Amino acid sequence: MVIKMRLGKTNFKVNKNGFGALPIQRRNEKDSIEILKKAYDNGINFYDSARFYTDSEGKLGKAFEDIRENIYIATKTGTETPEEFWNDLETSLKELKTDYVDLYQFHNISFCPKEDDELYKAMLEAKEEGTVKHIGITTHKITHAHEALDSGLYETLQYPFSYLSGEEELNLVEKCRQLDVGFIAMKGMGGGLIKNSQASFAYMNQFDNVLPIWGIQELEELDEFLSYDANTILTADLKEYIEKDKEELGVNFCRGCGYCMPCPEEINISLCSRMSLWLRRFPTEPSLDEKTQKIMEKTKDCTECYSCVDKCPYELDIPELLKSNYEDYQNVLSGKTKV
Structure with missing residues (x-):
């Protein structure tokens, strides 16, 4: 009906x-x-x-x-x-x-x-x-x-x-x-x-x-x-x-709206700042393949210029999110962390 x-x-x-x-x-x-x-x-x-x-x-x-x-x-x-x-x-x-x-x-x-x-x-x-x-x-x-x-x-x-x-x-x-x-x-x-x-x-x-x-x-x-x-x-x-679900996500997470883009260093912020969540909620997407690894490696180019933070409607600390998501990704990649 x-x-x-x-x-x-x-x-x-x-x-x-x-x-x-x-x-x-x-x-x-x-x-x-x-x-x-x-x-x-x-x-x-x-x-x-x-x-x-x-x-x-x-x-x-x-x-x-x-x-x-x-x-x-x-x-x-x-x-x-x-x-x-x-x-x-x-x-x-x-x-x-x-x-x-x-x-x-x-x-x-x-x-x-x-x-x-x-x-x-x-x-x-x-x-x-x-x-x-x-x-x-x-x-x-x-x-x-x-x-x-x-x-x-x-x-x-x-x-x-x-x-x-x-x-x-x-x-x-x-x-x-x-x-x-x-x-x-x-x-x-x-x-x-x-x-x-x-x-x-x-x-x-x-x-x-x-x-x-x-x-x-x-x-x-x-x-x-x-x-x-x-x-x-x-x-x-x-x-x-x-x-x-709410407990798992908390409040400090990227919604993927994309308004922080473009990044001067060409970092895929929307993907990289949500990687930890993607890995746990959708284990096969994105994967740990070579293409995704290269995308995540770009996060190391962050200069903390904070232009993304200025544009973020949720006022997230994006450089910190990028850093923590990269570290988590590397731990999963190396087998130190299981998902």
Whole structure:
């Protein structure tokens, strides 16, 4: 049974399963369209993309051109000037094969656009002309999230949220409820660190104002989320599983958002700072092969310039994470530590 919810003041009636279209940029066009069409045929009607997601918008356009009016399409712009805003919007409309976007979102930009900002005025003009139906914002920074909500200018907020989240995120969800702002939960699987989709769905199912957008790139992943319904609730076993997972991960872990990149020393921060977790949660991926060893060796080139720390929305001590993950990796490689 499809679970429907209202997405805040947009009044969208959406399937509780939202489709996060970032991962399909890693699939070929044929496979992507097959996944998208199966999602639609099974009741998923909210699709989230971004200009930043390479060919994701184009694949959505080709999959849904004939049934455009039956779905909600959300996309994003990461630009910070009015000129680039209009260029992005024009490109998105062309790629999506549509003359309007249901929800257009500022995409994790360096500030929260306010009423007097030229960038927000451009967004408002696009809404007045009908090419944008509703205005939202996405961010990884809690301060920007509260600024957006306090401004009263946004109909939705997209923010990382999963069963790994803490009190700050829960308060944000409640604040959105009180303000009737739709809460779109990105990274519902913890940036790839959560393995149990049923536990994730059951956790989200507690919040009637939260729309999770699952990043899907395999039919098998889609089938998992389609199998869950109103009866998928947090059982005692799932609660116990979640508590153990939270205890194992702690709070000082990389979510893999990638906003710390690029590194001046070309270190793959997103991979290297999570290696210890990958080794224990997904023993065969990444492996201890020669390619991965070379990637990890690059961490020794870290000069502790802290440019990554300045960009990290979670204010992690990335140089320290890189160091500890490299040491752990070497211990596993040498057999001193078992996984």
